[in-house]
Amino acid sequence: MTEVAAAAPAAIVGRSLWGDAWARLKANRAAMVSLCYLILMAIVCIAGPWFVPHNYTTIYSDYVRTPPSFSAYPKAEMVQGALDDVLKRMRVDLKDWKLEDSRALVTVTATRPIDERYLRYIDRSDTFDDAKVEAKSADGLEMTFSAAVRQQYFFFGTDNVGRDLLSRTLMAGRISLSIGLLAGVVAVVIGVLYGSTAGFLGGKVDEVMMRVVDVLYSLPFIFFVIMLVVFFGRNFVLMFLAVGAVLWLDMARIVRGQALSIRRQEYVQAAEALGIGARGILSRHVIPNLLGPVVIYMTLLVPQVIILESFLSFLGLGVQEPMTSWGVLISTGAKNIGTANWLLLFPAFFLVSTLFALNFVGDGLRDALDPKDR
Amino acid sequence: MLLYVFRRLLTAIPTLFVIVTLAFFLIRVAPGGPFNQERGLSPEIKANLEAQFGLNDPLWVQYLHYLKNLAHGDFGPSYNLPDFTVGELFAKGLPISIQLGASALVLALLLGSLLGTVAALNQNKAGDYSVIALATAGSTIPTFVIAPIIQLVFGLTWKMLPIGGWGDGAFVNKIGPVITLALPQIAIVARLMRGSMIESLHSHHIRTARALGLSDWSVVVKHALRGAVLPIVSFTGPAAAALLTGSIIVETIFAIPGVGRYFVDAALNRDYTLVMGTVVVIAIFTIVFNLIVDIMYAVVDPRVRYD
Numbered sequence: 001m002t003e004v005a006a007a008a009p010a011a012i013v014g015r016s017l018w019g020d021a022w023a024r025l026k027a028n029r030a031a032m033v034s035l036c037y038l039i040l041m042a043i044v045c046i047a048g049p050w051f052v053p054h055n056y057t058t059i060y061s062d063y064v065r066t067p068p069s070f071s072a073y074p075k076a077e078m079v080q081g082a083l084d085d086v087l088k089r090m091r092v093d094l095k096d097w098k099l100e101d102s103r104a105l106v107t108v109t110a111t112r113p114i115d116e117r118y119l120r121y122i123d124r125s126d127t128f129d130d131a132k133v134e135a136k137s138a139d140g141l142e143m144t145f146s147a148a149v150r151q152q153y154f155f156f157g158t159d160n161v162g163r164d165l166l167s168r169t170l171m172a173g174r175i176s177l178s179i180g181l182l183a184g185v186v187a188v189v190i191g192v193l194y195g196s197t198a199g200f201l202g203g204k205v206d207e208v209m210m211r212v213v214d215v216l217y218s219l220p221f222i223f224f225v226i227m228l229v230v231f232f233g234r235n236f237v238l239m240f241l242a243v244g245a246v247l248w249l250d251m252a253r254i255v256r257g258q259a260l261s262i263r264r265q266e267y268v269q270a271a272e273a274l275g276i277g278a279r280g281i282l283s284r285h286v287i288p289n290l291l292g293p294v295v296i297y298m299t300l301l302v303p304q305v306i307i308l309e310s311f312l313s314f315l316g317l318g319v320q321e322p323m324t325s326w327g328v329l330i331s332t333g334a335k336n337i338g339t340a341n342w343l344l345l346f347p348a349f350f351l352v353s354t355l356f357a358l359n360f361v362g363d364g365l366r367d368a369l370d371p372k373d374r
Numbered sequence: 375m376l377l378y379v380f381r382r383l384l385t386a387i388p389t390l391f392v393i394v395t396l397a398f399f400l401i402r403v404a405p406g407g408p409f410n411q412e413r414g415l416s417p418e419i420k421a422n423l424e425a426q427f428g429l430n431d432p433l434w435v436q437y438l439h440y441l442k443n444l445a446h447g448d449f450g451p452s453y454n455l456p457d458f459t460v461g462e463l464f465a466k467g468l469p470i471s472i473q474l475g476a477s478a479l480v481l482a483l484l485l486g487s488l489l490g491t492v493a494a495l496n497q498n499k500a501g502d503y504s505v506i507a508l509a510t511a512g513s514t515i516p517t518f519v520i521a522p523i524i525q526l527v528f529g530l531t532w533k534m535l536p537i538g539g540w541g542d543g544a545f546v547n548k549i550g551p552v553i554t555l556a557l558p559q560i561a562i563v564a565r566l567m568r569g570s571m572i573e574s575l576h577s578h579h580i581r582t583a584r585a586l587g588l589s590d591w592s593v594v595v596k597h598a599l600r601g602a603v604l605p606i607v608s609f610t611g612p613a614a615a616a617l618l619t620g621s622i623i624v625e626t627i628f629a630i631p632g633v634g635r636y637f638v639d640a641a642l643n644r645d646y647t648l649v650m651g652t653v654v655v656i657a658i659f660t661i662v663f664n665l666i667v668d669i670m671y672a673v674v675d676p677r678v679r680y681d
Contacts, residue, residue: 222622223397223653226641230404307516314518315622315638327518334522334627338537341526348519355514 021292024368031364034357041354045173053153054164056171057322060152061162062126065340068157068165074127079104079149082127090118095142103146104128113140122147126162157342159332168324169347175325176351179240180306186244187305188298191251196290198252199259200282210256213249225308229317243308247301254293262289292369299362303355310351326351375672379665386661390654394444397653398437401646408453408644427453440650449654450647454640460651464633468655470540471620471632477552479610479617482559487606489560490567491594494602497572505564512561521554521627538629551628555621559613566605574602603674611667615659619652 025031049056062082066073074082079099083106087094092108099105108114114136122131128147135144156165198209216224224246232238262268268285276284310327312318314334319325326347333344407429409420424430428439443450449460493505528550529537541547574580575598583593620634633652640648672678 222637223641226638227400227404230406230641303514310516311518311623315626317638317642330518330522334518334525337522337526338530341530344522344526348523352515352519355516356510359510359514 021365021368025364028364028367030360031368034360034364037357038354038361041173041350041357042177045170045177048170049167049174052164052167052170054167056163056167056324058164059162060126060158060164063152063154063158064162065160065336065343066154066158066162067340068155068342068346070153070155072151072153074149074152079127082125086121086125086128089121092118092143099149100146102151103148105134105144105146107142107144109142111141114143116143119145119147126150126152156346157340159329159343160336160340165329165343165346168329169326169350172324172326172329172347173350173354175319175323176306176309176327177354179309179325180302182237183240183244183247183305183309184298184302186241187247187301188251188294190245191248192255192290192294194248195252195255195257196259196286199256200263200278200286202260202263206256210253213252217249225312226317229312240305240309243305243312247305247308251294251297251301254297255290258290258293259286262286296362296366296369299358299365303358303362306351306355306358375669379669382665382668386665389661390657393657394441394650394654395437397650398440399433401641401644401649402433404644406644408646410644427451440647444650444654449651452640452645452648454643454645454648460647463636463648464651464655467620467631467633467636470543470630471625471634472618473543474548474551474555474624474630474632475614475617475620477548478555478559479614481552481556482563482613483606483610485556486560486563487567487603489564490569491571491599491602493564493568494571494575495594502568505568509561509564509568512557513565515557517554517558517621517623518627520557521550521624524550524554525627538627540630551624551630554624554628555617559617562609562613563606566609567602570602570605571598574598577601600674604671607667607670607674610670611663612660614663615656619656619659 054060062078062085063073076099083094083097083104087108090108092110092114095107095109097104097106116133116136119131119133122128122145127150129150131145131147133143133145137143154164154166156169159165159168194209194213198206225243228243228246262285265285268281271281271285306326309318309325310330313325313327314331316331319328321328329347330344330351333341333347336343407424408427409415409423415423421430428436431439440450447461449464451459452463455463489505489508493502496502524535525537528535535550536547538550539547575594579601580593580598583597588597620632620636622634622638624630625632625634633655636648637652637656639645640652
């Protein structure tokens, strides 16, 4: 008898289930494109911030709400403005200036002798660099200096304190995606453990455990989340662990239902009749058959968590400045649509396209893993 | 039937009681209090304020006091908006939220059912796919993205709608918020309707109706629709309760003076009475609409009987 049990065809069935699912997933073009898009998005968000020349917290005070552009900043007319600003700080008057190659040649006058150390103000500005005295009049009231014009690229523009939106959007993607995964994994782990325990033990234990789930379900979800914010403060890692701990309810129900129905299947009864213990049934039959729904639910859970995170950040309860997430960026964007619509459009595009891709992958996985459901 | 309604309303009282109790103690367990946020409040003044509102009494005394007032329909004063009682705040904001929510609900039910039916009648054809695409978009794009995009496109670029504000209930001011509220619901209703309509169209009585030579219109509208509408009815209960009690996102973005914001603001400011008021209002709406849905079931499906 034990020989039959050892030779149970579960291993072959298991492989063919996943091989089969993969083949079906590959045939689903929307899901495959979405999967590639998600991988690309993850790589761009993880690696991108190292390649963007701007740090996501660097403030360029000369470039507040600069529109997105593929050509380099500063534009010709902006140099004048930046120069006026910096000369005001130096307390000198502009006499004449011109652009030569990539350097600005500036002549200034003042009522008092000009200290050369004032040129530091030039270096400190975001527009100029490497200031050098070219000529100075004998009385020191007039000076000519040259300074390199710093070339900056803001492909996505800058936000309303002058931070590069591209690096912020990518950084936000890192946070949003990792929070989605983190809270998703927490929810799945709790849900699977809870649901499979209830489903596997059955009887009174199951009854009590599911009644607890029902009670938690009946409380308004937003009330729950806000109470968590109130308790945990605005420590966002802790909070999203907590959010994950709230979202496990669906998972627990699904897993319990599956575990119950799998236990009643004939092949499980056959295995029991062959004398296989609870552990063998669990590892050979219950867990492989549970993996499908768990994987599907996980892909659908991640977008939910990302939306929830964005929603909380939108209300100002989630991720706090200077750290950022797509929700934070969209909330800033929504407040500035009149003057700087790119602040809304770029993060919204990143968020929505990611959500779409996750949904398509989830649908594709459902079709691939659960052909009965089609 | 009347007896059933009466019984259901009676069982609602213990439910409400449990919700009120749970919410009361949960918000009290949270650290902080309503007068902790204001800076520069001297301890004496704070103590006076707390004494005035009875916050120094033992918790169970406060709880009994609150229950007694609630039973008389008195929600108490708001701690953070001291010129108003919670009742006054709701009297002002709730009609606005209800107007928007009800319009969005009606729009979602009509348009969603229509789209779902169209999709079901053209199953696996272009019409079906476009409805599915729309439904996917509607349920994927979050409200806080849709709302500013509507402001940007219709308010700023085309200048067709005001960007926000209530404008004393002018029609144009409601269009943006109502569409934002309705879009995700349209997506859900269309999906539900498509699924149940396909099922209904495949059932025996429809085959019989077709065999008897009834027109397409009469088959779909008189016979298939009736069977298909049940999932929509059960969706309407919770959806109505959620929509009518206001949406924080929509009310914040469009600057609408409804009640959607109260919950979050009140919980963060530990405005205990306002939090409790919101919980009670949401609970009452949920209970009432679930009851209406159950009655509707009996109306739509004669097999369902309550006695």
